[in-house]
Amino acid sequence: MQQVRTPHVVVVMGVAGTGKTTIGPLLAARLGVxxxxxxxxxxxxxxxKMTAGTPLSDEDRLPWLDAIGRWAHERDGLGGVVSSSALKRAYRDRLRAAAPGVVFVHLTGDRALIEERMSHRQGHFMPTALLDSQFATLQPxxxxxxGVRVDVAGGPDEITGRAVAALRSLERPSR
Known part of the structure; x- marks a missing residue:
């Protein structure tokens, strides 16, 4: 499988259970970052808080977003992939303020599929009970x-392939 280098920092985003932690490393490997x-x-x-089933507030998320933003800023021009739910436009704006060149891969999918996948996860602190709050917060x-939207139906390699193809389409000059 051929690597496709990118100088961009790619933020793999979406609600819990869309596969950010699975797709992120696969995408990074394909991009060579x-x-x-x-x-x-x-x-x-x-x-x-999340382990206890309590959704995070915007205030709770600020130090987290700032830490991701610092990492993205340090990787600017070098490339990298980081996962972040980045559910609200304001969160993505905050990440862009830290690293203006970030590109988002929004993993999307049917709620029933995502809930099914979440129910089979082991050792993750995010309970399925918070999925509704994630969808309620999501601003596509x-x-x-x-950025690009990538459907999470199918296997990890298939989803990663769609993400790479979608990112390539962003880099093509429009005519």
């Missing part, structure tokens, strides 16, 4: 945001 797991940037207080990518 490092991967960072967004959950690792959460302060312990955020993890404790807007037309003026650098």
């Amino acid at each position: 490092p991967y960072a797991e967004g959950d690792d940037f959460h302060p312990q207080a955020n993890i404790a 990518l807007e037309s003026d945001e650098a």
Whole structure:
């Protein structure tokens, strides 16, 4: 499988259970850049809240988004892939403020499929009970945001292939 180098930092986004932690490393490998797991940037207080089934507030998310933004800024021009739910436009704007060249891959899919996948996860702090709050918070990518939507139906290699193809389409000059 051929690597496709990119100088962009790609943020793999979407609600819990869409496969950010699975697709992110696969995408990074295909792009030949490092991967960072967004959950690792959460302060312990955020993890404790989510583990208890309490959705995070915007205020809770700020230190997390800023930490991801610092990582993205350090990788700007070098490339990288990081996972982050980035559910709201304001969160994506905050990431872009730290690293203006970020590009988003929004993993999307049928709620029933996502819930099914979440129910089979082991060792993750995000309970299925928070999925409704994730969908309620989600503001999909807007037309003026650098990014692509990728459906999560199918296997990880298929989804990753669609993500790579979609990212390539962004880099082609429009005519």
